[in-house]
Amino acid sequence: MAIDHAGRAVLAQELKAKETAAGLILRHATRSRAAAIQAAGIRCREVGTEGPGKSAVNDWVVKGAPATDFRQLWAYVAVLDQWAHERDAHSSARTVGAVRADRAHWKQLWENARRQSNGVQPASADKPDLLRLGRPAAGFDPVKELEVHPAIDTPGRPSDPLPTYVPRSHDAELKKVATSAEQASQMVILVADSSAGKSRAWWEALQHLPTGWHVWRPADRTELLAALESGPSIARTVLWLNETQRFLDKTREGERTAASLTSLLLSPERGPVLIAGTLWRKNLSDLAPRTDDPSARSPVTALLNAAHIVRIPESFDTQDLEALRPLARRDSRLAEAMEHGATRITQYLAGARELLARYEQAPPEARALLDAAADARRLGHVPALTQTFLRHAAAAYLDPDDWAVQTSQWRSMWFEQALQYTSQPCRGVPGPLAPQAPPVGAPDEVPAPSSSPTTCCCIPSVLGN
Known part of the structure; x- marks a missing residue:
């Protein structure tokens, strides 16, 4: 024709x-x-x-x-x-x-x-989206729905489960990302280890999104893929991918997800979108290794290498601590973190609550060890307690009826098991009973607990109150 x-x-x-x-x-x-x-x-x-x-x-x-x-x-x-x-x-x-x-x-x-099609009017202005994922950020509970860590409880604390926020250098960069979200689709990953403030920093940044933007947190990779491949509107939406390794990994589904996210970022007509992710440093290194080896390249690696990476310091620097000081006068949780957390403020705020939860959920042998250590502090013992002291003290806290039904293997290993449970780090802070660093000049190796009566344990004051 x-x-x-x-x-x-x-x-x-x-x-x-x-x-x-x-x-x-x-x-x-x-x-x-x-x-x-x-x-x-x-x-x-x-x-x-x-x-x-x-x-x-x-x-x-x-x-x-x-x-x-x-x-x-x-x-x-x-x-x-x-x-x-x-x-x-x-x-x-x-x-x-x-x-x-x-x-x-x-x-x-x-x-x-x-141009010569009579009766055809110019395309209408953009219409409101007919279907939208997510909802405005103001409608979210950041603790219950977005996995932002709640803070410790202290007497007289504000009613908000989140402590007063202390802006730091990376927050200015994230604010710029949020306020310019309309300009183009982008993927931004916050990188730091546990409880360094990644999800809280994102939550604060979302408060600066342009009017009309939504936030959507997919429940899992399956839900994310369904939306990317055949779902409703994603335009002007933040995809909240906290712990991004749960969505992107080296499996076939992980590669497929990475390919779909890449397609989204390269399709201006589907955007703008902001993919907000978080990763631990090791996860980023594993998923996106910096190498010239072609065999190491994959859709996941390519996506993460092209993303905007924002690294969050694990510790507060001098300027951060100065900004914290006046805020701590109004928030008792910040005041406690300043007193006991040294420079790892965010880890203390999130981790101290977990230390208490670990105590409440401890098996009998670990509970006996923690009770003995706490009582020792209350009775005036120094914070550093030897394992020999703790072994003998904790034995007195064991339930005789529980001891009677245990196996001989358990009876021979109960103290080592208890110490292993109580010494594990928790959200970036040491465990309730943390091995003390050896003195300067001592051998690098720390002898096994059963044969090292001089190895010490430090008991945080939060467990001695």
Whole structure:
């Protein structure tokens, strides 16, 4: 069929070439024009518009008739591009700049096809999203829903489960990320070890999001993948991926998730989005090793290497501690952290609560050891107690009835088991009974507990009160 409109003719010609490259097959279950239209409809709903109909797409390809809404045409083209990429094993992922240039090219084709189309009005302004994931940040409970660590309880503390926030150098960077979220999709990962304040820093940054943004925390990788591949609108949404290694790993599903997130970031018509992640330092090193070895490259590695990494200091520096001081006068939890946490303020605020929980959940032998140590402190013993002292003192706290039903192996190992339980670090702070560092000049090796009467344990004051 001849087309006497130059703009329409070019549009039809390029669409047919796209369909050929994508490998469309008539009446094929997953690679037909009907399947591409369905996939385009999903993308359209994510940007707040209706998907294209079958007859409309047929008119685009056969007659070069322009779509009423460019977003419908671009969604269809994006699906064809994705399928063409999947067919070519040697093709590489396109950059954001390449995607934007391609979108501008198709926008020009669409405008040229519309110039002599009488009665066609310009595309309407962006409509509100028909379907949205998540909800505004103000509607979240950060402790119950976003895994922000609650703080310790202290007499006279404020009613808020979160302590007064102390802004630090990385917070200015995160505020900039949040306030500029409308400009482009991006992935930002906060990196630090346990209880360094990663999730709390993100929560504070979300308060600076532009009006109308949502926050969505997928329950697991399955829910995330479903939304990325066929779900409702993700535009103007923060994807809350705390403990990002739960979503991205070296499994096939982890690689698939990484590929879907990469596609999201490279699809401007689906955004803008902000992927807010957190990782421990070791997790980042494992998932995104800095190496020239091609075998180590993967979709997960590529995604994380392209992400904006913000490293959070594990300790408060002098400037941070000065900022903390006036706030501690109004929040007793901060005051206690200043007194007992040294420079690891956030770890103390989160970890001290866990130390108490560990005591409450301790097995009988560990509870006996902790009770003996706490009573020793109350009776005036020094904070450093030898293992010989603790072994004899804790034995008096064991329940005779419980002892009677235990095996001979348990009876021979109860103290070692108790010490192992009580010495494990917890959210970045030492365990309730932490082995003391050997004196300067002592051997590097610390003898086994059963043969080291001089090895000491430090008891935090929070467990001696």
